[in-house]
Amino acid sequence: MxxxxxxxxxxxxxxxxxxxxxxxxxxxxxxxxxxxxxxxxxxxxxxxxxxxxxxxxxxxxxxxxxxxxxxxxxxxxxxxxxxxxxxxxxxxxxxxxxxxxxxxxxxxxxxxxxxxxxxxxxxxxxxxxxxxxxxxxxxxxxxxxxxxxxxxxxxxxxxxxxxxxxxxxxxRELKSVLLVRSIWLSGTSEAEAGEIIADLMQASYPTVGISAKAAQYEVRISAQGEDPAQVEADIEACAAEVERRLERFLMDRDGLAAHVLRRLTNRSASVAIYEGLRGAPIYNALRSAKPDLVQALRGVTIHPLDQAVDRDAAESLAIAGANTVRNNWQASYGIAAVPAQVGADGFTDVCIVLVGKDLQRSFTRRVELKSDDALGFIATAALDLIRRSLEA
CATH class of the missing domain: 3.40.980.10 (MoaB/Mog-like domain)
Structure with a gap:
């Protein structure tokens, strides 16, 4: 019905x-x-x-x-x-x-x-x-x-x-059940993920769809029928295929922050944060994770810029900031996010840098800082940089 x-x-x-x-x-x-x-x-x-x-x-x-x-x-x-x-x-x-x-x-x-x-x-x-x-x-x-x-x-x-x-x-003698399974992704785009599982999304059963929020993605699989065991089996078979194809983008059901902290905890590793934005997106994302996981977060320094800088300077400050907090907090990794000056189009390059022992990776996320989703995009980009480094 x-x-x-x-x-x-x-x-x-x-x-x-x-x-x-x-x-x-x-x-x-x-x-x-x-x-x-x-x-x-x-x-x-x-x-x-x-x-x-x-x-x-x-x-x-x-x-x-x-x-x-x-x-x-x-x-x-x-x-x-x-x-x-x-x-x-x-x-x-x-x-x-x-x-x-x-x-x-x-x-x-x-x-x-x-x-x-x-x-x-x-x-x-x-x-x-x-x-x-x-x-x-x-x-x-x-x-x-x-x-x-x-x-x-x-x-x-x-x-x-x-x-x-x-x-x-x-x-109405309704006896059927409708089951839904969600698979969570990061480090991809809605279009890329959709192309990888396009044939599954076009199939009439089970139903597969994707939704996005702040660069994190949910693949929803739903199936309906009168035999609960068969519906569950159909869901699981489809989910297994989705996970096989999108394996490199998978994250925990609890979200990307919990996924990263759990991976750090399992490796007896830790992270420290340098925030160049007053909203502290990386710190706020991590502290919202499960309390038993936050022990992997060693510390945070929040230091918004006094004046706007160009992209190269922002990246240099991010590299210095990531190394400083890693050393100061004696963490396995240091992660920093520093914004450059606002461009003519209203968008800002936010330079994200991850450092560790024999490791330095950089990523730039271009966002409109006035947008409600801007801090979420920055946090997702930073956490996904950690995720990919941990799972490399």
Whole structure:
């Protein structure tokens, strides 16, 4: 079964609140073999909500909406669902009594506006909310279903686990499972990795895709079927082939920083850092790794430049800085990152140097330092330089 998710609320479309509900729902639905095809955010506007729900209701066998079930004037999901499905709203006394009981249990007086929460579209199955005051409901037409849940994450999760999943398993008899395996890469590019596994990405089963963040890459492999053992075997076979082809770029599931620190720890080696950027990207990346691994980090010197320098000078400063911290902290390796002056195009050459016993390697990462991802790109480049040196 395929599904669409609709998250409703102006706070989501403005970006003041992050839509974590849809991510959780997608992961949870995968456990019963439901694949999410589309996620839509829509503001608190009756016309926009109605349009989005109506379109989803026409094309998808399962539509899940979150948010907009409160008692205020901007809680419009009930009315929008009623219009989109052409089912007028009906008042349910039992739902209203349940809401009133919840308020009594809180020791609070219910407002008249809470009455609107007891309305659901005609023919819909009301679902009382034992964790809050906003009831849910299900429209079930056999071949398709639409379910509406509160936007409060704890209430939504409770109702999904106690109502949605049993509905899908028992009434839709969903028995398949959807498994996902991730393989993490660095030291490559999305294009290069994609070319190496292009035939696997074009295959219909298992499904293989790549996503990128700050020059680190996730290869996701997903497979679905009714035999969990066979699905697991299919996933593992595909993963083994991906890992074989991309072996030189593989890193730990915990991330590149943990991967590097673990390799250093296994070799009884250590690293010291010289940061020429105030944001200290390498240090911040390493200190975010697992606490038991950070012992491989001997120390850090943060020394932003007083004035801009050209690329050659930046590289010389990086070489000197890497050697200095290695000697001062008596580390196996010294790593330094020093920026050159900003170019006419707004980009900066950041010179990265790794030194060790009989070792000196340099790399330049060109970044736009004003970018939100700039420090991540620098940290990844520096850590990957260490990774490749350790695994050479």
């Amino acid at each position: 395929q599904a669409e998710l609709i998250a409703i609320g102006t706070e989501l479309t403005l970006g003041t609140t992050v839509d974590t509900n849809s991510a959780w729902l997608a992961r949870t639905l995968a456990t019963v073999g439901v694949e999410v095809q589309r996620v839509t955010l829509v503001a608190d506007d009756i016309g926009a909500i109605t349009e989005v729900i109506a379109a989803a209701w026409q094309r998808s066998p399962l539509v899940l909406c979150t948010g907009g079930l409160g008692p205020t004037a901007d809680d419009l999901t009930r009315e929008a669902v009623a219009q989109a499905t052409q089912r007028p709203l009906e008042f349910h006394q039992d739902l209203f009594d349940g809401i009133a009981a919840r308020f009594r249990s809180f020791g609070r007086t219910m407002s008249e506006s809470n009455r609107q929460q007891a309305f659901v579209p005609m023919g819909a199955r009301p679902v009382p909310n034992a964790r809050g005051t906003a009831p849910s409901f299900i429209i079930d037409e056999g071949s398709r279903a639409l379910m509406v849940f509160p936007g409060v994450p704890s209430e939504m999760k409770f109702l999904v686990e106690t109502e949605l999943l049993p509905f899908l398993r028992n009434e």
